[in-house]
Amino acid sequence: MFFKPNFLLLDYAIRSLMRRFGKSFFIFFILSLLIFVLASVLMIADAIKLELNTTLKTLPQITLQRFIAGKQSDVPLERVEALLDIEGISAVTPRVWGYYYFKPAGVNFSIVGIDAYEEQYSATLSTLTQRFDIKLLEKENGMIIGEGVQKILSENYYTEFFNFITSEGKWQRVHIAGVFHSDLALESNDLIILPKKLAYAIFGMDKSKATDIIVKVANVKEIPTIVQKINERYPDMRAITQDDIRVSYQNIFDYKSGFFLALFSICAFAFFIIIYDKTSGLSSEEKKEIGILKAIGWSSDDILKEKFYESFTLSLSAFFVGITCSLFYVYALQASFLRNLFMGYSALKPSFALPFSVDVSMLILLFLLSVPIYIAATLIPAWRASTLDADEVMR
Amino acid sequence: MSLTPEIIALLTLDTIFLFFGVIAFFLSFRLALYWNNDASTPLQYSLTKQSYLVATIIKYIFMLKLPLFLFFIYTCDKLSNIIAGAMCASGVVNSVDFGLYLTLFKLFNLYLFGFWLLLHYADMRCEKLPYTRLKFILFVAFSFPLFVEIGLEIAFFVSLNISKIVSCCGTLFSAASSSYISLLFVVDELLWVGLFYGFFAMSLLAFWLKHNVLILFSNAMFLIFAIIALIVFFSPYVYELPTHRCPFCLLQKDYYYVGYLLYTLLFLGTFYGMGGAMLSLISKEKMRFSKLSVGFNTLYVVIISLYPIVYFIRNGVWL
Amino acid sequence: MIVLHEVCKQFMQGDEEAHALKKVSLEIKKGECVVLKGSSGSGKSTLLSLIAGLMQPSSGTISVEGKEISKLPESFSAQLRREKIGFIFQKFHLIPYLSALENVIAPLIPENLPVRILEEKAKIAMEQCGIAHKAKMRVNRLSGGEQQRVAIARALVNNPSIILADEPTANLDETLSRELIASLEALKHSGVTLLIATHDPLFFELPFVDRIIEIKNGEMIL
Known part of the structure; x- marks a missing residue:
């Protein structure tokens, strides 16, 4: 009843595992591989989630978009003043931003228009406005x-300036005044910041409108009531x-890793049938050995x-090997290939480092998905072997 | 339905349990029907072998169910981040109508399987295998709650709707709640506390008298009233908030995961109490588990009582 | 002390029942040395397996050291085997990839005692058989004679009161057979009950053998 480990056993x-090296190693290898793939996928998903959550914190508390006929359209600027009348709102900022498709490289740039006299709505932007002189940008x-x-542009020989093509088909020449790099590469790698005036010109937008409106709230707990108003x-x-954004991201990632896991289960199932087959076929040598031991x-x-110790040792070591490999693969090698599975961004976006995030609960989850399932697959073969008749050895 | 990795893990393991459970059920059924200790027929020979398989399966399921119970609670706790309105596992558990029953079934099954293993242990220690037939008859009976639990769990995760807004524990465990839980608050809380300490005293008395039926009864009652008293009286002292009554938030990091310790003590104590008493009723063996039971129960009572006492010493008032 | 009472054993060979033993009754006293004589397939090995509790009789009872081994649950019969019975097999049946010491320890592993104690026990048994100096060698590197000594040491490691030997000299040349017989004689003098199943004529004229029982087609010929 009370478990006491038997080290000799x-x-x-x-x-006994080492003696059947070929067979054990085959199982060990495949099992480690499965655990490795599974662990990598979960770790990547978790790391991206963490990265996104960090980014999310810099996102505005409330973003207001206007929908006409179910399509997003620009918001008239007079609403900004009107919104300030609502109690609890501490700041309202109209934003002008959008994507600019750069055909030669086939990528989208994010363009954000800023105004020197406005309060910046994100931490990244406000550090940028401190580092660079926005008024100067407007002048020149x-x-x-x-x-x-910068990398993409210089590949296309734009090192000093860039010619945007406006919606009317004219060229808008903009001078490159500075380059920034940020720790949160995900957010800012593909970013172009320019004065609002230029943004309006490039997008061909009505100057009395904004893309959307950012609302800052004094008390976070009041967000639902303010949204209602x-x-x-x-x-x-x-x-x-x-x-809202946080929940939808979490759902997407849970869904993606869940979908992957469902595929994975099928592979695992196939594998466990192989294990079942491999472990239930006993050689005459093994039968003899069991006979001797019984006698x-x-x-x-x-x-x-003994059989349980065998499968436990095998699966536990495969578990550790798989986890170690995937830690190395995800954080040292930055998970080349696999990370693309989770990122549907443009070619520029993925060049960020996965932040380290491994918690005990994930290890427990991985453990539950590997070791007990492997032991389950060997349970019946082990029982068959253990109840073999011992008189075999007497012949 | 939401496919988080945790849910897939739980469902996969449930499938395995179901598969093994069905095998064990049919074998137990055969064993219960045909087991004859005195026979040396080929049938008896194959039954003996099959009885090892059933015991192995049950050990496997039980060994996994213990950590999985914690994992289940943990998963619900984690889901409470996604589901609007839920602040801890209780909101998630109660977001589906039968969520609470599922949790209770899980707990109940742990007791049943644990008891089965106690009986198995007693059986294997005796040359005559006196309880083999009994234990397989019992397993045939025990497998039904197991199947119900697995079915409930699958249904639970299938019908779990992330976008639905659920209540948090603050409304579930309060007098304002419309559920039967609110009935607990109708009666004066001191009555529950009195019953809690009363049954604890009774279990001590029963241990001293070595009266098995009384041990069984007092431990069962102690378990029930310990949980009620925890919700109604003790939990506000843990949270240091007069209106916060919840048996699940205890498990969160904010309270140093103290719930895991408390529940482990309580469940171990009452399990050894009831299982040991049941075993001595069947086998007339000497009581080996009662001491453990008294130890764990006392530890639980001491720790949980310290919360209000320390609060009173520090603040000079009761909540 | 071994008592067999009207023991029968049938096997199913295809659809037909084959009788390996027919109503065998036998009593072997403590410290006695009995040789079971008979050609291969006569039922000698079956008889040994039954006494060791490795199989159960179709009818009849067998008791070893006062315990009815044929009625014991498997875990108890294994324990009885481990504590009271030592086995010497035809071809020794050592576990080839383990060292000599590990082979001798193997019967004790289920007891889950500290390694130190088990090694101590094994060393005593190995010294008794004069093979202690080869303890660390893998048994498949040992010569036939050395393997034989390891096999005897394994049988003796738990100080059994009964030794069962199944065709112990079947694969040995005469020198080794003589050596084995000498060790058996030493055991007999230390008070161990010996039951030897063999058709080797060397055993039939030994002074320390108390009884020779012939088995033919599953029946005892007195």
């Missing part, structure tokens, strides 16, 4: 670009809160225990 089990038609953008006043506006005083239970 463990030793015996390990030797300049822009600040992210490292990724905004909805009452402007039924065509949709409010997206930080929390010299082992009971079925002891043999079952």
